[in-house]
Amino acid sequence: ISVPEDLSLEEREELLDIRRRKKELIDDIERLKYEIAEVMTEIDNLTSVEESKTTQRNKQIAMGRKKFNMDPKKGIQFLIENDLLQSSPEDVAQFLYKGEGLNKTVIGDYLGERDEFNIKVLQAFVELHEFADLNLVQALRQFLWSFRLPGEAQKIDRMMEAFAARYCLCNPGVFQSTGGRVKTWKRRWFILTDNCLYYFEYTTDKEPRGIIPLENLSIREVEDPRKPNCFELYNPSHKGQVIKACKTEADGRVVEGNHVVYRISAPSPEEKEEWMKSIRASISRDPFYDMLATRKRRIANKK
Structure with a gap:
C-alpha cells in the first residue's frame, strides 16, 4: 500500500490504521451480506414447507368432504x-x-x-x-x-x-289453551308441522302431550273475558262434535281427546295473527272423513 512521502511518520501510521479499519469494515459488511442471504434462504425454505403443509392439509380436507x-x-x-x-x-x-x-x-x-x-x-x-x-x-x-x-x-x-x-x-313466550269438559287454562308449547298441531307441557319434553290433526277443522278469532289474543280450532261441518285428536294421560296412556273446540291465547296480537295464518295454511280437507262423521251422527240419532 503506497503512502505519500510528504507525510510525517505519525500521519503515515494513522493513515495505515484508517485503511486497515476500512478493510475490516468491508469484510464485516460482506460477511453480514452472506449471513443475511443464508437467513433469507432458510425463510424461503420454511415458507415453502408451510405452504406445502397447508396445501396438503387443504387436499386432505377436500378428500374428507368427498368421503x-x-x-x-x-x-x-x-x-x-x-x-x-x-x-x-x-x-x-x-x-x-x-x-x-x-x-x-x-x-x-x-x-x-x-x-x-x-x-x-x-x-x-x-x-x-x-x-x-x-x-x-x-x-x-x-x-x-x-x-x-x-x-x-x-x-x-x-x-x-x-x-x-x-x-x-x-322463545319462552308460550300459548295458553283451554277446552274439554273442565274449562281451565293451561300453559303449553306448540309446534305446527305435517298438518298437525303438537303441544308440549314442558320445553324439555321429548314427546308431545297431545296431537291435533288439522284435517277438516277451521280456525276463528274469538273474544274471551279472561284472556287476550284468543283464537280457536273447531269443526265447521259438525257443530258440537268432539275434535279428532289424542293426548297422553299422566300414567302414560294415549287416549282420544274430548275437546269440542281448542281455544288458544297467544302472547301478543302479532303472534296470534301469525299463528292463525300458519294454521289456516296447514288445514286440509278430507271428504271421506266428512262422510264418515255424517254416517256416525245418523246412527247415533237413530238410537
Whole structure:
C-alpha cells in the first residue's frame, strides 16, 4: 500500500490504521451480506414447507368432504384420523353447520341417525342455531336451510323434536289453551308441522302431550273475558262434535281427546295473527272423513 512521502511518520501510521479499519469494515459488511442471504434462504425454505403443509392439509380436507358425501361416517372418521377434526360432537356439529363442500341431503341423513354419537351431534348442531324473536315458520325455514330432511319418518321425528326443544328454549313466550269438559287454562308449547298441531307441557319434553290433526277443522278469532289474543280450532261441518285428536294421560296412556273446540291465547296480537295464518295454511280437507262423521251422527240419532 503506497503512502505519500510528504507525510510525517505519525500521519503515515494513522493513515495505515484508517485503511486497515476500512478493510475490516468491508469484510464485516460482506460477511453480514452472506449471513443475511443464508437467513433469507432458510425463510424461503420454511415458507415453502408451510405452504406445502397447508396445501396438503387443504387436499386432505377436500378428500374428507368427498368421503363424507359418499359415506358420512367414513368421511368423519377420515378427518378425525388425520387430525383435521376433533372427535367431539360439538366439533363435528360445527363442521356440518359450516357445510363447506358438503351435500345437504347427506348432512340430514347423518344428523337423523339414532346412534348415541349422532344424537349428540344433532343436539349440538341444533344449539348452533339462534331462533330468538323468530316466529315458527321463520325458525323452521332457517333450520331447514342448513340441511335437507331425510326421507325416513323416524329420522324426521328426531330432528323435529330437537328443533322444537331448541325453539321453545329460545322463545319462552308460550300459548295458553283451554277446552274439554273442565274449562281451565293451561300453559303449553306448540309446534305446527305435517298438518298437525303438537303441544308440549314442558320445553324439555321429548314427546308431545297431545296431537291435533288439522284435517277438516277451521280456525276463528274469538273474544274471551279472561284472556287476550284468543283464537280457536273447531269443526265447521259438525257443530258440537268432539275434535279428532289424542293426548297422553299422566300414567302414560294415549287416549282420544274430548275437546269440542281448542281455544288458544297467544302472547301478543302479532303472534296470534301469525299463528292463525300458519294454521289456516296447514288445514286440509278430507271428504271421506266428512262422510264418515255424517254416517256416525245418523246412527247415533237413530238410537
